[in-house]
């Protein structure tokens with residue numbers, strides 16, 4: 001058994017929930033290490049669909065321990081709502097879920113600030129965020145005035161921290177046309193949430209380390225995707241946390257020497273939600289078809305996702321910055337029925353053609369495409385690569401060769417069974 005990091009190789013929504021859920025059959029512990037309720041992982045169990053935002057996807061397996069690491073920002077009301085929903089489904093989350101006492105809290109004024117900025121229409125303020133308070137909560141963390149989950153143990157002290165944070169935010173709130181909220185009601189609203197969450201607080205860094213040392217399989221579940229990473233993404237159209245594999249160590253509290261494998265999830269095409277460059281975007285009937293067939297609507301916000309062809313330079317970039325040693329290819333079935341499939345293989349830029357991703361020139365760079373044959377056969381029955389139609393197999397090989405990363409898994413439908421496993425990363429490490 002080993003420790004495996006699973007990250008999104010694109011702009012998020014690659015299908016991490018399904019892949020992590022699939023691999024957790026062999027993992028004892030699943031850790032989320034970054035982000036917050038901006039993520040929405042759709043899990044499908046039988047005919048049942050469940051969207052989790054904060055709780056790691058591993059929660060569906062009744063024997064899996066789930067950890068929310070200190071790299072996360074946690075909205076306590078959202079978390080308690082999710083725990084209630086999971087309890088209603090008989091999954092007993094509170095017996096096996098632990099919350100780092102060093103994660104940061106998203107408080108109501110973070111959500112207000114996020115919404116006011118997005119609604120302001122001001123240049124530089126509008127990113128197309130999920131309006132879940134992610135940016136302002138991480139801003140407080142970096143400014144060293146954040147409120148942490150561990151502070152829920154002492155609400156009197158927490159009240160002082162909220163006062164300090166609000167003093168800093170007051171001019172910003174007023175400038176955006178908002179009101180400065182009173183501290184008392186914020187703390188009172190937290191009281192029942194604290195009663196639920198304090199018993200779940202733990203040193204999750206130590207728990208993850210012990211699980212790894214004990215030889216139990218540990219999956220480190222990324223959120224969002226490489227191109228939304230604060231350092232490596234399409235800045236400033238990014239999220240405010242680390243979405244690349246390196247963040248798993250800091251966000252879960254384990255050392256890089258403990259990681260055995262890094263798997264990148266990529267859809268067979270690309271989607272993006274929110275603003276920012278997207279060179280292979282399809283604003284035509286094919287793009288609309290991908291959105292319809294792929295059900296590409298935000299699981300958190302319901303926003304229609306922008307859709308486009310697969311971008312190999314972006315995948316190579318993701319392979320490099322994450323150190324990917326395996327790919328999980330999802331939603332291959334969505335391409336079924338297209339007469340041909342295009343893949344971006346290079347970019348034309350003012351300084352010439354490049355097979356690298358010109359990450360800071362994506363507004364002006366022009367994608368160069370290669371056209372591949374499409375297929376019309378249904379894929380959902382296939383259980384090995386050999387059972388795929390030749391053109392679909394060729395597409396998988398093209399992607400493997402072009403990215404330089406072997407494909408570990410191919411997903412051909414939403415159900416657990418609609419998955420071809422070529423190599424199991426939990427056995428590989």
Ligand code: IMP
Pocket residue numbers: 011012013038039040127128129130131132133134135223224228237238239240273274275
């Ligand atoms: P924020 O994370 O809510 O601040 O949003 C920043 C950017 O990341 C926006 O473009 C969002 O649409 C995008 N984003 C955040 N979380 C996700 C996700 O889970 N999937 C896809 N896009 C996301």
